[in-house]
Amino acid sequence: MDxxxxxxxxxxxxxxxxxxxxxxxxxxxxxYTQSAVSRQIAAIERAAGAExxxxxxxxxxxxxxxxxxxxxxxxxxxxxxxTARELSGLPExxxxxxxxxxxxxxxxxxxxxxxxxxxxxxxxxxxGREGTTPALVRALRxxxxxxxxxxxxxxxxxxDAESPALVLVTLTEHALCLALPAVHPLARGDFxxxxxxxxxxxxxxxxxxxxxxxGVWPGLDERPEIAHVARDWLxxxxxxxxxxxxxxxPPAIASAAPPGVRILPVRGGPQEQRRQLLARLPxxxxxxxxxxxxxxxxxxxxxxxPARP
Numbered sequence: 001m002d003x004x005x006x007x008x009x010x011x012x013x014x015x016x017x018x019x020x021x022x023x024x025x026x027x028x029x030x031x032y033t034q035s036a037v038s039r040q041i042a043a044i045e046r047a048a049g050a051e052x053x054x055x056x057x058x059x060x061x062x063x064x065x066x067x068x069x070x071x072x073x074x075x076x077x078x079x080x081x082x083t084a085r086e087l088s089g090l091p092e093x094x095x096x097x098x099x100x101x102x103x104x105x106x107x108x109x110x111x112x113x114x115x116x117x118x119x120x121x122x123x124x125x126x127x128g129r130e131g132t133t134p135a136l137v138r139a140l141r142x143x144x145x146x147x148x149x150x151x152x153x154x155x156x157x158x159x160d161a162e163s164p165a166l167v168l169v170t171l172t173e174h175a176l177c178l179a180l181p182a183v184h185p186l187a188r189g190d191f192x193x194x195x196x197x198x199x200x201x202x203x204x205x206x207x208x209x210x211x212x213x214x215g216v217w218p219g220l221d222e223r224p225e226i227a228h229v230a231r232d233w234l235x236x237x238x239x240x241x242x243x244x245x246x247x248x249x250p251p252a253i254a255s256a257a258p259p260g261v262r263i264l265p266v267r268g269g270p271q272e273q274r275r276q277l278l279a280r281l282p283x284x285x286x287x288x289x290x291x292x293x294x295x296x297x298x299x300x301x302x303x304x305x306p307a308r309p
Contacts, residue, residue: 003047008080011073013040014052018070018142020135021059044069062142074143095288096125100136101149103233104249105276107256109149109171113292113299121291133159140166140281146289149296151250152275159279169278169293171300174251176272177263178217179236181243187262194269201227201245203236215247218272237261250274276300 016026017037027034045052052066062070101110110128117124131139136148137159149171150159158165178192186192197217204226205214215236216224227245230236236247241260254263266272278296280289 003049006044006047008077010040010044010047011077013037014044015070015073015077015142015144017041017053017060018062018066019139019144021138023060070142095121095123095286095291096127097286097288097292098144098146099126099128099148099292100131100139100145101128102133102136102151103130104151104253105149106130107233107253109252109276109296109299112302113295116299117292117295120295124288124291126292137166137279140279143281146280146286147293147296148279150277150279152277154273156275159277164282166279167282169297170275171278171297172252172276173273175265176218176248176274177251177254178246178266179240179249179253179257179261179263180246181240182260182262183243184246184262187264189264191265191267194266197246197266198222199225201225203228203230203239203245203247205229205231205233205236205247217246217248217266219269234258248272250276252276 013026013030013032016030017023020026020029023034023037023041026032027037030037041053048065048069050065051063052069053060054063054066099110114126114128117126133150133152136145136150139145140148141160141162150168152159158168160166178197180187180192186196194217197220199222202216202224204216216226228236228239230239233249233253237249237253237258239245240247241258249257249263251263251265257263278293280293285293
């Protein structure tokens with residue numbers, strides 16, 4: 001099989017595996033069986049005459065040949081989508097930027113930045129999606145995202161060890177805050193003492209691996225009681241409002257908190273800093289990418305109001 005005969009389906013499957021890091025995740029995203037995904041990857045690797053994906057225990061990584069195919073596949077698939085838009089009579093956008101963000105960035109920063117862009121650049125089209133920081137980094141490397149908003153915690157290492165390093169801009173850096181029911185005794189003051197967090201019930205952010213403790217105040221000297229586990233940040237805050245427990249949040253989420261929730265700083269221990277980063281691949285960015293990045297930076301400055309004691 002010659003590479004000229006590779007199907008668009010195989011290219012889409014290959015891109016999905018590269019972006020999501022595993023065959024299983026790609027199969028779920030595409031609505032395929034895992035065996036169908038495996039067959040498509042085997043076919044495209046036979047056509048390329050090289051291994052395109054390095055299989056690892058924790059997932060897959062693009063090989064040198066895989067990066068070449070991914071770069072070209074992204075161009076081909078983007079052109080196919082643009083052709084479909086033209087054929088359907090949609091106006092040609094004044095530039096398209098593919099933006100990814102971690103969940104809480106989608107609560108305040110992204111909607112406000114997109115609102116500003118609609119006023120200043122009505123012809124600019126932003127195609128967005130939410131994901132975890134590792135998934136967004138993989139998508140950047142694969143060339144299927146132009147920009148990504150990433151979350152970072154101490155010791156603030158680079159988001160991956162690949163070369164060349166991603167271009168990173170810190171948009172905000174603030175201490176982690178606590179979301180608690182407005183009727184909770186600890187919500188009566190202007191801050192919470194870290195010593196009072198012992199014995200509390202927590203709403204965690206994930207049910208697997210070390211991410212299980214996401215949402216629990218870091219460094220507690222006890223085994224925390226996990227009352228509920230919810231991936232979605234809004235679900236966690238609604239559980240807080242219902243009095244089901246406490247959870248940690250970045251201060252930027254305060255304006256999006258539902259009624260019945262107080263967002264307070266924590267005192268009495270080391271500050272748990274969190275950064276919000278804007279990331280892209282190195283090299284001169286397209287003009288549309290520059291405009292979206294500028295809007296995100298300006299919006300971050302406008303909304304960068306830390307929780308006050």
